[in-house]
Amino acid sequence: MLGGDAALVKRKLECIDAGSEYCPCYLAETNECITCSHLQGKEFCDCNWRGVCIYQEYVWSGYKSKGIRCTCRAALLEKKYLSPNTILFRLGVTRTLARELDNPGAYIFIRNEDKPSYFDVPMSVMAVNTEENEISVAMQVVGAKTKALESVREGLVIRGPYWNGILGQRYLKGMKDGNCLVIARGIGQAPAAKVVRYLCRGDNQVKIIADPGKVGTIFIKEFIGNAPCEIEELDLTSKQGLRIINKYLKNEKYDIVFSGGSDKQHLYIIQEIDKVQDKPYLVVTNNNEICCGEGVCGSCSTRIESGVRVKACKVQLDVRKAIERRILNG
DSSP states (O other), X not given: OOOXXXXXXXXXXXXXXXTSTTOSOHHHXXXXXXXXXXXXXXXXXXXXXXXXXXXXXXXXXXXXXXXOOEEEEEEEEEEEEEETTEEEEEEEOOHHHHHHTOSTTOEEEEEETTSOGGGOEEEEEEEEETTTTEEEXXXXXXXXXXXXXXXXXXXXEEEEEEOTTEEOHHHHHTOOSOEEEEEEEGGXXXXXXXXXXXXXXXXXXXXXXXXXXXXXXXXXXXXXXXXXXXXXXXXXXXXXXXXXXXXXXXXXXXSEEEEESOHHHHHHHHHHHTTSSSOOEEEEXXXXXOSSSSSOSOTTEEEOTTSOEEETTTBOOOHHHHHHHHHHOO
């Protein structure tokens, strides 16, 4: 039997954009499409895509890529410090964009409107209000790009929607009436908030373990609404915190475990899951370096087990293999 990435190659790579209004994308024009074998330069059809034929869409669009993602100015409705180094932005967007971003794993590129395009920085969408056409993002101030955003007073330039901010989405989106554990540390609480709300809509029982981390506060409570879930605060870097995680995984039968945080945190949870008999599905934040989001620049490229380099901003990678290689192989 094939496992991990070998199985992923066997069943073909999963592109997060396949079938969307942004497919086929720029990669089709250079014979680098992730899904369609014709748009990889091959003579025959060898894809496993079950939607409308991507090659046919390419032909219908005049042998060129389809929709270009919106780059637009977003009104700054609210700017609030969640902690001394963490800022909440509540932004006014179009109705269409708000609806497209109302999914776990959704993110946008955002920058100070006074800065050039290379100040774009990806930010997870933490909450969406489709009635008021508003989105909320949380930002930890760490470097030049985020410091430029800290000075914003009126509006921001955003680009989106993008959806590959979480790996393991097929497990998440198929989960109903399950028992789920959400572990989030620091700014990892931002993508976790959308995951919690999504799981609760599927009548899942959700337990949240949150660690303030470097942001210094537990802000996820504010963004999960009235979701019926229990929140426990832990220091995930302490021996006691790790023992409690170990106890929960051993004594509770979870269907899904979500990890929002660093790759080191993901790897620890993988190692703990390996110790239990009934292994839950694992869903994690995508911590690859994402620069363009379109699979063009190559900054997110990672090598899978077969030796093939894939674009992590678009491909739903095998969680376990992706994390192990990033941590253990650099």
